[in-house]
Amino acid sequence: MDVIPPPLEQLIKELTKLPGIGKITATRLALYILRKPADNALSLAETLSSLHDSIQLCSTCFAFSEHDPCAICSDQRRNHRVICVVEGPGDLLAIEKTSSFHGVYHILHGVISPLEGIGPKELKIKELLERVRDTEVEEVLIATNLTVPGEATGSFLIDNLQQYPVKVTRLACGISMGMDIKYADQHTLARAIAGRQNFS
């Protein structure tokens, strides 16, 4: 459609590169940005421009951080002997939100996915094993996603961690809070039964 001015078309094209943003949403966002004062667009542009310069990976846990080591790795009130392994930074934020974990993290930055050409070497797995080998770690809590690649990555980690004197745990898999058992999928229900907890 040549009725869309090229600069607007360009913005729509850039926005559709983002995950979950299709052409219709991108058009709506672009028109919204255009209708609002230029200051808003400039402020967003500035934040985007400086983003990659101001954020780096923590050299210990590989979280995104302004400083190295990151806020969590440099916090002495946290238990540095318990490492929670997650696929990505979004998972770290979700776990932090619960306020239930007081250890530190290790971010893999992906999962093993042979079809996409991602093997253990493309992830921060070697760095995790070195961390377990070289520092005083008591427990590694594996918190990869409950998906096929997440589970496969978890199994790979479990296999490779067995050479070290460290406790390896996984997040419990079971029925969600507030969930009706008759609506739970059979795989989850099977895992909830297999992992049933003992109160006796």
Added chain:
Amino acid sequence: MDVIPPPLEQLIKELTKLPGIGKITATRLALYILRKPADNALSLAETLSSLHDSIQLCSTCFAFSEHDPCAICSDQRRNHRVICVVEGPGDLLAIEKTSSFHGVYHILHGVISPLEGIGPKELKIKELLERVRDTEVEEVLIATNLTVPGEATGSFLIDNLQQYPVKVTRLACGISMGMDIKYADQHTLARAIAGRQNFS
């Protein structure tokens, strides 16, 4: 959560200002942008920075355009005697996509909404009336949305256009294509009956 580095937090804040983007989506988008090469973020930033400078309102129809008059207003193959009045630029794009309208447009940039303090003076209504008065217009097709404020704005326009010797039409209201009549809401069905077409 102080675990989110401030520059990332800032980007999330900027993104949540966009319509339909909540904190969770904004976080997902921001992390995605951060994971991808800086070039992508810089390219989006550049497009955003130049957007408002390179796009203006067409002084005839008030569409967003790189040039004044816009592509549609300067297209002599279009029928300049038929003006389609829409609320916003997104509506114009939707109508253009149908390839069913060959006239020109007039963009109101909003609807009358007393609760939000938007009266006829805040919209491009005076400009529409002047355009009908001063140029050779045969038909004004009112294509405001089928919402309460859209209908009210349409009625206001119909009242004010009656002083000119111009045909005023509205988009047909009725059952959507592929829709099952028993699932149509009663207001739409009532309008479809009232506006029934004669094939005899």
